[in-house]
Amino acid sequence: MNVTIATATLPKTGALILPAVEGTSLLPTAEAVDKAMSGGLKRAMKAADFKGKAGQVLDVVAPEGVGVSRLYMVGLGAARSVKQAGLETAAGTMVARLNAARVKQASIAADPIADADLSDADIAAHLAMGAQLAAYRFDGYFTKQKPDQKPTLTKFAVMTKAQARAKKAWEIQSAIAQGVYLARDLVNEPPNILYPESFAKKCKALTSHGLKVEVLGEKQMEKLGMGSLLGVGQGSVRESQLVVMRWEGGAQNAKPVAFVGKGVTFDTGGISLKPGAGMEDMKGDMGGAAAVTGTMLALAARKAKVNAVGVLGLVENMPDAGAQRPGDIVTSMSGQTIEIQNTDAEGRLVLADALWYTQDRFKPRFMIDLATLTGAILVALGEEHAGLFSENDKLSDQLSEAGKASGETVWRLPMGDAYDKLIKSKFADMRNIGGRNAGSITAAQFLNRFTNGVPWAHLDIAGTAWQSGAKPTSPSWGTGWGVRLLNRLVADNFE
Ligand code: BES
Ligand code: MN
Ligand code: ZN
Numbered sequence: 001m002n003v004t005i006a007t008a009t010l011p012k013t014g015a016l017i018l019p020a021v022e023g024t025s026l027l028p029t030a031e032a033v034d035k036a037m038s039g040g041l042k043r044a045m046k047a048a049d050f051k052g053k054a055g056q057v058l059d060v061v062a063p064e065g066v067g068v069s070r071l072y073m074v075g076l077g078a079a080r081s082v083k084q085a086g087l088e089t090a091a092g093t094m095v096a097r098l099n100a101a102r103v104k105q106a107s108i109a110a111d112p113i114a115d116a117d118l119s120d121a122d123i124a125a126h127l128a129m130g131a132q133l134a135a136y137r138f139d140g141y142f143t144k145q146k147p148d149q150k151p152t153l154t155k156f157a158v159m160t161k162a163q164a165r166a167k168k169a170w171e172i173q174s175a176i177a178q179g180v181y182l183a184r185d186l187v188n189e190p191p192n193i194l195y196p197e198s199f200a201k202k203c204k205a206l207t208s209h210g211l212k213v214e215v216l217g218e219k220q221m222e223k224l225g226m227g228s229l230l231g232v233g234q235g236s237v238r239e240s241q242l243v244v245m246r247w248e249g250g251a252q253n254a255k256p257v258a259f260v261g262k263g264v265t266f267d268t269g270g271i272s273l274k275p276g277a278g279m280e281d282m283k284g285d286m287g288g289a290a291a292v293t294g295t296m297l298a299l300a301a302r303k304a305k306v307n308a309v310g311v312l313g314l315v316e317n318m319p320d321a322g323a324q325r326p327g328d329i330v331t332s333m334s335g336q337t338i339e340i341q342n343t344d345a346e347g348r349l350v351l352a353d354a355l356w357y358t359q360d361r362f363k364p365r366f367m368i369d370l371a372t373l374t375g376a377i378l379v380a381l382g383e384e385h386a387g388l389f390s391e392n393d394k395l396s397d398q399l400s401e402a403g404k405a406s407g408e409t410v411w412r413l414p415m416g417d418a419y420d421k422l423i424k425s426k427f428a429d430m431r432n433i434g435g436r437n438a439g440s441i442t443a444a445q446f447l448n449r450f451t452n453g454v455p456w457a458h459l460d461i462a463g464t465a466w467q468s469g470a471k472p473t474s475p476s477w478g479t480g481w482g483v484r485l486l487n488r489l490v491a492d493n494f495e
Contacts, residue, residue: 001095001135003128003174005166006107006157012067014105014155017094019127020045020052021079021113029109029159030073037065045073053077054086057097070103079115084126085407087118091130092472098153105155110166124160125169131156132177133473138188172302176487179298180480186290187466187478191266191283196233196241196314199265199286203243203293203312209300216242226353228332232346233315235270235323242354243289243312245296250307250495257306257494258364259296259486260354262347262371263289263314270317270343271325284478285347287465288370289314291482298487305495309362313354317346329428333357334450337428345432347373348443352450359454365494366395366455369447370482376439377460385411386464386481389444390457398493399457399485405492408485410459413441420445 008029010016018030018041026034026042034041040063044050050058054077063071074090076082091108098106108131110124118126135153139145160166186194186202194202200215207213218239221230226242233240243263246256264285268274274282289312296310324330328340330349334356338349351369358367377387385403388410390396396412403409419441422434430449434442444458464481467474474480 001131001151001153001156003132003156004158005124005128005163005170006159007163008159008161010066011107011157014068014107015070015072015098015103016066016068017072017074017106017108019076019090019109019111020050020073021082022052022075022077024079027109027111027113029111033066033071037063040064051075055089055093057093070101072097079113082113082116082118084118084405087123087126088130088133088407089472091127092134095131095134095153095156096472096475099151102152104152106153107157107159110158110160120160120162121165121169124158124162124166125173128158128170129173129177130473132174133180134475136181136184136476138185138476138478175301176298176484178301179294179483179487182297183290183294183480183483184476184478186293187284187287187480188476194286195238195265195316196263197239199263199289199314200241200243203245206245206297206300209297210247211296211300212246212248214244216244224357225331225333226357227330228338228349229313229315229353231324231328231330231340232317232349235320236316236318237320238316241314242357243314245293245310247296247299247304247306247308249299249304254307255365256309256362257490258309258311258358258362258367259292260311260351260358260367260369261289261292261313262286262351262369262373263312264347264350265314265316267317267344267346268319270319270346271323272342272344273319274344281466284466285372286314287372287461287478287481290478291370291461291465291480291486294480294483295486298483299490304490306490308490309358309364311354311358313350315350317343332450336430336449339425339428339431341431342433345443347371348446349432351447355447355450356452359452364454366392366457367451368457368459368486370459370461372462372465373443373460374440374462378463380413380440381411381463383463383467385409387440387460388412388457389415389441389460391415391448392455392457395455395457398489402485402489402492406484406488408481410485415441415444415448
């Protein structure tokens with residue numbers, strides 16, 4: 001689907017969408033259309049009890065007096081509550097409706113909204129963004145899709161009087177959407193196609209966007225002493241990889257911001273094998289690495305004025321004869337030893353070396369890791385928030401704010417010495433699991449031991465990287481969660 005910013009001229013074909021604000025008079029374009037229809041729009045609104053509530057849709061088939069064959073109104077809620085996420089949801093909802101109605105072309109009127117906190121250009125750009133995010137499809141593996149299963153909508157135009165400024169704002173949003181699309185693709189890909197080496201190859205291809213990309217194989221990681229990460233991959237025939245991506249858009253000597261992603265391309269649990277039911281979801285256990293990759297692409301595509309590094313620990317957790325055992329003791333790059341008590345607590349083992357490497361090499365301003373780390377975070381927060389763990393209040397606040405602004409929200413949970421004690425081991429510096437309680441927190445305490453005092457935050461995205469049902473701006477299983485959050489964090493605080 002092609003999303004464009006267009007002039008405010010009313011279209012002659014396809015569908016016309018008129019957003020409406022609850023509790024006030026019609027927006028200017030809707031008012032003009034109602035006049036052309038001799039009051040027919042207001043009559044339809046009254047008949048359908050359409051008040052412009054957020055998410056409410058009015059469908060007028062074959063309206064008289066206007067050229068288009070279909071006319072829709074979509075509610076935005078009260079003017080003061082109109083924000084980025086609401087506009088995106090409204091446009092996203094309409095994309096699904098238009099496809100269901102087999103519409104091929106649509107135009108949406110992006111009128112300025114008095115009392116809303118957004119400029120007219122931003123209103124247009126976020127309507128475009130919502131449509132773009134909603135148009136995502138992952139259907140490349142269907143060979144027998146019938147025409148009526150395919151989307152019809154090919155053109156989505158956002159009409160605005162602020163065309164030049166809206167185009168600029170849309171260029172930025174469109175770069176972010178590219179990052180979200182990439183992250184979703186990576187999460188949705190099957191694990192026989194996306195494994196550490198093929199993932200790394202996709203990262204290499206991002207050099208065309210101006211990213212610098214290095215890939216370390218097992219030999220190089222052995223030299224660096226990454227026994228913790230390598231232990232996880234040793235039961236797989238696929239070679240483990242560490243990917244380092246750099247975007248240098250900031251001042252030459254400015255310290256970078258750093259993002260680190262868990263990239264377990266499939267998590268069987270290893271020798272501590274997972275139950276079979278639902279195991280196919282573990283193809284998404286690289287959701288953290290996908291979010292980091294998508295963020296790096298977004299930053300590069302919009303030429304962000306920041307230096308950023310993205311580090312991915314890519315492994316496959318399999319249980320073959322070479323696999324590590326419960327009871328094994330491994331030595332991490334930091335020199336700290338770890339007793340493996342459960343091979344299914346593998347994400348933290350991967351991140352331990354990836355985090356240590358990142359701080360050691362780049363001395364970053366901060367590190368944020370993203371990981372589908374614990375089932376326990378789903379129990380605590382469901383699919384609505386990612387878990388945020390950090391000893392740094394400032395970074396935590398910045399992340400919380402960026403979450404609210406982008407719609408990818410986080411919820412902070414506690415850390416501390418009492419939790420840290422729970423990962424003591426009888427035989428080594430630590431063990432890789434705590435007890436039954438506070439499973440997401442003990443995982444975070446584990447990671448904390450590999451940060452070397454650098455400002456750090458951990459996002460447990462096991463509940464947000466993929467989803468059980470579709471949402472207006474997130475139609476597929478893989479959500480691409482994290483790209484918009486991290487992009488927003490950078491844009492608001494580090495550029
Ligand atoms: N990848 C899983 C966590 C997970 C579970 C993500 C469900 C998404 C949905 C992780 O590697 C894992 O297996 N964690 C264990 C830790 C336990 C052994 C301490 C878990 O959560 O059960
Ligand atoms: Mn696991
Ligand atoms: Zn895992």
